[in-house]
Amino acid sequence: SYVLTQPPSLSVAPGETATISCGGDSIGTKSVHWYQQRPGQAPVLVMVDDDDRPSGIPDRFSGSNHFNTATLTIARVEVGDEADYYCQLWDSGTLHWVFGGGTKMTVL
Amino acid sequence: QMQLVESGGGLVKPGGSLRLSCAASGLDLTYHYMIWIRQAPGKGLEWVSYISHNSKSIYYADSVKGRFSVSRDNNKKSMDLQLNSLRVEDTARYYCARGGGLDHYFALDVWGQGTMVTVSS
Numbered sequence: 032s033y034v035l036t037q038p039p040s041l042s043v044a045p046g047e048t049a050t051i052s053c054g055g056d057s058i059g060t061k062s063v064h065w066y067q068q069r070p071g072q073a074p075v076l077v078m079v080d081d082d083d084r085p086s087g088i089p090d091r092f093s094g095s096n097h098f099n100t101a102t103l104t105i106a107r108v109e110v111g112d113e114a115d116y117y118c119q120l121w122d123s124g125t126l127h128w129v130f131g132g133g134t135k136m137t138v139l
Numbered sequence: 140q141m142q143l144v145e146s147g148g149g150l151v152k153p154g155g156s157l158r159l160s161c162a163a164s165g166l167d168l169t170y171h172y173m174i175w176i177r178q179a180p181g182k183g184l185e186w187v188s189y190i191s192h193n194s195k196s197i198y199y200a201d202s203v204k205g206r207f208s209v210s211r212d213n214n215k216k217s218m219d220l221q222l223n224s225l226r227v228e229d230t231a232r233y234y235c236a237r238g239g240g241l242d243h244y245f246a247l248d249v250w251g252q253g254t255m256v257t258v259s260s
Contacts, residue, residue: 074247085248123243
């Protein structure tokens with residue numbers, strides 16, 4: 032089965048830049064999406080097809096996907112960005128929706 | 140307001156059954172696939188099942204295959220998940236989500252708030 036690997040946690044100071052990675056075999060050939068899940072809330076889509084922001088998502092959020100790593104970057108981090116972030120793709124080999132294990136971002 | 144609302148969760152004994160429902164309001168589901176995702180307490184997101192816009196394609200995660208069954212009614216703008224032979228490890232919050240279009244590659248653009256299923260003796 033296809034596996035997506037994320038770092039479990041990340042700490043960043045307000046105003047700094049956060050970079051969250053999502054590793055997978057030749058992930059650069061696939062469409063990767065990212066979700067933000069604030070404590071006690073449902074996930075919200077924050078990045079579509081590697082690097083496309085849905086309506087309402089600040090331009091501080093950006094994404095990229097090359098070779099074996101997809102990346103979500105959050106510039107000028109705010110306290111309100113503190114959340115768990117999940118990468119996700121659809122694996123045509125197994126016909127499964129695959130999620131990364133999630134990265135808990137703490138804003139200190 | 141565009142939203143999905145899940146219902147039907149609760150406490151059930153191992154081996155028991157539950158039926159979850161997902162209702163859409165202010166939201167079109169006709170040309171969208173739908174999926175169920177669950178999240179065990181303190182854990183990450185796990186895909187559970189998929190149903191195509193016209194119910195002709197249905198997939199399940201290996202962990203629930205043969206025990207769970209998904210269906211949808213586009214006229215009622217709803218989707219159900221029948222959970223049978225429940226196990227302790229099925230304990231989780233169950234979310235329904237809408238795919239952004241027909242194709243599997245579309246992201247999950249709308250999520251419900253989830254319904255909690257607890258399997259315990």
